[in-house]
Amino acid sequence: MPQTSGPYHHGDLRTACLRAARELLEEDGSAGLSLRAVARRAGVSATAPYRHYADRDALVSAVAAEGYRELAEILTAAHPSPTTPDELATVALAYVRFALDRPAMFRVMFAEPCDPDNEERVAATAAITRYVRDLVHGLFPAADADALATAVWALVHGLAFLHLDGKLDSSTPEAVAAQVRGAVHAVLDALPAATRGGA
Amino acid sequence: MPQTSGPYHHGDLRTACLRAARELLEEDGSAGLSLRAVARRAGVSATAPYRHYADRDALVSAVAAEGYRELAEILTAAHPSPTTPDELATVALAYVRFALDRPAMFRVMFAEPCDPDNEERVAATAAITRYVRDLVHGLFPAADADALATAVWALVHGLAFLHLDGKLDSSTPEAVAAQVRGAVHAVLDALPAATRGGA
DNA sequence: ACTAGAATGTGTACACCGCTCACATTAGGC
DNA sequence: GCCTAATGTGAGCGGTGTACACATTCTAGT
Numbered sequence: 179m180p181q182t183s184g185p186y187h188h189g190d191l192r193t194a195c196l197r198a199a200r201e202l203l204e205e206d207g208s209a210g211l212s213l214r215a216v217a218r219r220a221g222v223s224a225t226a227p228y229r230h231y232a233d234r235d236a237l238v239s240a241v242a243a244e245g246y247r248e249l250a251e252i253l254t255a256a257h258p259s260p261t262t263p264d265e266l267a268t269v270a271l272a273y274v275r276f277a278l279d280r281p282a283m284f285r286v287m288f289a290e291p292c293d294p295d296n297e298e299r300v301a302a303t304a305a306i307t308r309y310v311r312d313l314v315h316g317l318f319p320a321a322d323a324d325a326l327a328t329a330v331w332a333l334v335h336g337l338a339f340l341h342l343d344g345k346l347d348s349s350t351p352e353a354v355a356a357q358v359r360g361a362v363h364a365v366l367d368a369l370p371a372a373t374r375g376g377a
Numbered sequence: 378m379p380q381t382s383g384p385y386h387h388g389d390l391r392t393a394c395l396r397a398a399r400e401l402l403e404e405d406g407s408a409g410l411s412l413r414a415v416a417r418r419a420g421v422s423a424t425a426p427y428r429h430y431a432d433r434d435a436l437v438s439a440v441a442a443e444g445y446r447e448l449a450e451i452l453t454a455a456h457p458s459p460t461t462p463d464e465l466a467t468v469a470l471a472y473v474r475f476a477l478d479r480p481a482m483f484r485v486m487f488a489e490p491c492d493p494d495n496e497e498r499v500a501a502t503a504a505i506t507r508y509v510r511d512l513v514h515g516l517f518p519a520a521d522a523d524a525l526a527t528a529v530w531a532l533v534h535g536l537a538f539l540h541l542d543g544k545l546d547s548s549t550p551e552a553v554a555a556q557v558r559g560a561v562h563a564v565l566d567a568l569p570a571a572t573r574g575g576a
Numbered sequence: 577a578c579t580a581g582a583a584t585g586t587g588t589a590c591a592c593c594g595c596t597c598a599c600a601t602t603a604g605g606c
Numbered sequence: 607g608c609c610t611a612a613t614g615t616g617a618g619c620g621g622t623g624t625a626c627a628c629a630t631t632c633t634a635g636t
Contacts (some may be wrong), residue, residue, distance in 0.1 A: 187631060188585060212622060223586045224553035225624075230584090234623065275509035288542055289488035303544050328536070328545060332560060333528060336535030343487055345502055346527065361531060368567040386602060386613060411593060420614050424595080429613090433594065580634080586629070593622070600615070606608085 181267040193332055194220040199241050207282045208290075213237065239296045245280075245287045246302030250309065251277050260313060267362040269313075270334045274358050277338035278348060284338065290349075307331070320370050329365075337361060391429040393419040399482075404565075408488075412436065424525045437485055438495045444486045445501030449508065451475055459512060466561040468512075469533045473557050475534050475538035477547060480548075483537065506530070536560060560569050 188194060198219035202211050213234050229291045231237040257265050258271035277284040311327040318326060337358055341348045348354050387393060401409050412433050416423045430436040455471035458466050476483040476540035510526040517525055536557055540547045547553050 184630090187505030191584080213624085214622065224622095225587080225626095226585050228624070280548035289484065289540060307544070322559065322563060325556075328539075328556055329532060329564045331544075332539055333532045333564070334535065335539060336531030336533065337527070339487060339538060340527075340531055340534060344401040345506070357524075357527055360521065361528035364521060364524040364530045364562050366534070368480065368569065370567065384602090390613080412595090423593095424597095424616080425614050427595075568579065580635090581633090583632070585622075587627090588632080589626085590624090591622100592619105594620095596619085597617090598615100600613100604610090605610090 184229060188220070188222055188226075191220060191222060191226060194222075195227050195237060196240055196244070200239055200244070203241060203282045203286065204280070209286055211238065211241075211282075211286075236296075238252045238290065239299055241283070242290075243296075243298035243302050246299065246306065247284045249273070249276055249287070250302070250305055252305075253309065259316065261317060261368040263317070263363055264359075266313070266317060266330070267359045270337065270362050271355055273334045274338045274341055274354060277342050278289045278354065281342055284342065288335070288339075318369055325349065326369075333361065333365060334358075355356075387419065387421055387425070388419060390419060390425060393421075394426050394429060394436060395439055395443070398436055399443070402440060402481045402485065407484055410437065410440075410481075410485075414425065437489065438498055440482070441486045441489075442495075442497035442501055444482045445505065448472070448475055448486070449501070449504055452505075452508065458515070462516070462562055462565040464556075465512070465516060465565065466528070466558045468538065470554055470557045472533045473537045473553060474540050474550075476555065478539055483541065485535070487538075504530070515574060517568055525568075528574050531563055532560065532564060533557075 182370050184305060195216050196210075198216045199211055202215055202219065210233055213231075214224045214235065217227050220227070227237065229241065252272050253269055256269045260266045260269055307327075310331045313331055314321070314327040315323040335345070340346045341357075346357055394415050397527065398410055398413045401411075401414055401418065410433075412430075413423045416426050419426070421567055425471040426436065430439065451471050455468045459465045459468055459503040506526075510522055510531045513520070513529055518555050536545075539545045540553060540556075545553075545556055
């Protein structure tokens with residue numbers, strides 16, 4: 179009996195579940211994200227969420243989709259359209275910071291063996307792919323845009339994961355920033371650029 | 378009653394658990410790796426493994442440690458000491474192939490929110506770090522070895538994860554190889570090299 | 577306004593999980 | 607040969623995902 183006097187129908191249980199799931203993720207990490215806990219937090223019986231999400235994975239995928247949207251916002255907020263390697267490094271740092279600031283969310287987004295045919299997820303990652311490719315193409319018009327875009331995304335993504343897993347020194351934000359900027363510059367500074375302005 | 382006529386003591390339950398854990402990981406993925414399933418497969422009561430592993434995480438860490446060792450072997454087998462970007466791309470491809478061929482193992486190694494102070498794991502990753510740094514230093518003596526080594530590992534690691542998560546086209550081994558080689562070359566070909574031999 | 581049926585939420589139940597604890601069995605050092 | 611430590615057993619607790627039958631409420635068509 180979740181509520182003593184609440185109405186039988188919740189009103190918007192779907193988004194309430196999503197909200198509860200995100201809170202639990204922040205508080206207890208991925209392990210704490212159980213459908214039952216979500217139901218408890220939403221003030222609803224344990225099986226009610228199944229009316230809105232086929233199973234746990236579906237809920238997790240919905241959370242991940244939100245994460246993708248927020249990551250995209252954070253990246254464009256870091257710099258709307260970087261035109262130098264240094265500005266790109268700023269965006270890269272924002273990516274890594276996202277991973278370190280919200281590790282559980284980042285893991286849910288990338289480290290779960292999820293089904294790849296979830297519509298929301300596919301759309302969200304396609305957006306990131308496009309963003310990176312356009313960005314790289316603007317920065318290095320001479321290069322093979324696809325290959326370099328893949329390389330840049332992989333570089334940044336790898337930096338995020340290695341930091342997240344303690345494979346690199348993440349003791350201070352400054353150390354992280356130095357490594358991310360160093361790695362990005364080490365790789366990009368030698369490339370023939372067109373729009374190169376800063377260092 | 379796991380065995381009708383087996384001896385009370387297993388003999389080497391520790392390694393039997395490890396072996397069973399690896400098999401379950403291959404068969405059912407990370408989710409299927411439960412202590413109870415391991416115990417069943419080892420022909421032993423559900424709680425017996427606790428004599429050898431403090432908890433599930435400890436077992437998983439032991440499995441991951443084996444994974445690190447095997448990854449190191451695979452890398453050196455791919456090329457003992459690469460001296461050109463193309464040879465390095467071959468090693469990179471071996472890394473990505475490891476991730477794609479044994480996704481559950483790779484995820485256990487890198488995608489689990491594990492405690493970073495597990496001795497075996499720390500030692501194993503330190504070995505990889507050293508390997509990559511020496512390799513990069515030999516290839517690009519002029520560059521900042523640490524920064525470039527970080528970049529290269531991150532690049533390869535990111536490629537592995539993006540492929541694993543379906544963010545890149547992994548439909549055929551050839552597609553994977555092309556992308557990995559393309560990305561590595563896109564990034565490294567422009568760098569001032571000393572020992573550059575091949576393309 | 578009434579009513580059928582669709583949507584939504586509840587409760588029960590099952591199998592599985594990690595893990596603790598008291599106990600049984602065995603191996604090895606004295 | 608015995609005593610102790612190591613190892614394995616079994617019952618049991620609280621948690622989980624999820625299938626199922628049932629209750630309630632909303633909504634549309636009359």
